[in-house]
Amino acid sequence: MSVRWYTVVVDCVDVGAQARWWAEVLGWQTVYQAPDEVVIVPPHALEKADSTPVEERGPGLVFVPVPEGKQVKNRLHMDLAPRAADDQAAEVARLESLGATRVEVGQTSDVGWIVLADPEGNEFCVLSSRD
Template identity: 50%
Template sequence: MALVWEQSIIDARDPHALGRWWAEALGWVIVDENETEIEIRETPERLPGLIFGIDDDPKTVKNRMHLDFRPDDQAAEVARFLSLGAKRVEIGQTGDESWVVLADPEGNEFCILSSRRA
């Protein structure tokens, strides 16, 4: 049985704005868009993608699933995401973690992991 991870879905109050924010932040492209959702991918033919769909319910708790990114330079990536409008968030970190927790403009948490190992 073959199984391909096609995409992950992220609910958003404004999926078009959030999808465009993530496309800019990741350097990805918009591959599909309609009145209720937007899909982005690294390149049009590369999977998986992220689909942002409408959900009018406000976010009230920490995400049960989130994205992790491992950059070449953690400090530079954290600064870049912050300059794009991400915010630092506290979700119970002890301060000894090797990752930084941020949230996108709609409050969805994601992590910038320590820089790549040699």
């Protein structure tokens, strides 16, 4: 027996702003919005919603409020990779223009990823192009 990965929950102070930011970053869409929860999913999850069993749609991101801001380095993070036609530097520049900031977490200069943080300080990595 095994379980199914259902979703990733992001604790945040400003639920709406964080959900909008990540939806813009990923090109995802909001499917549910309330004061205490916002859910975003990839476009294909909506396109196939009527014809695809829920267990085959894949996880989304759920944003829920917490009273405190982020305090320490993430123990879990996302790795994002530009499409083959895009390059890492251009994607990092786009994310920075949306409000991401560069973060030093002890990585050396010769690694193939760049660590950024979202507007509430959650770290994520931008890898080199992959397809």
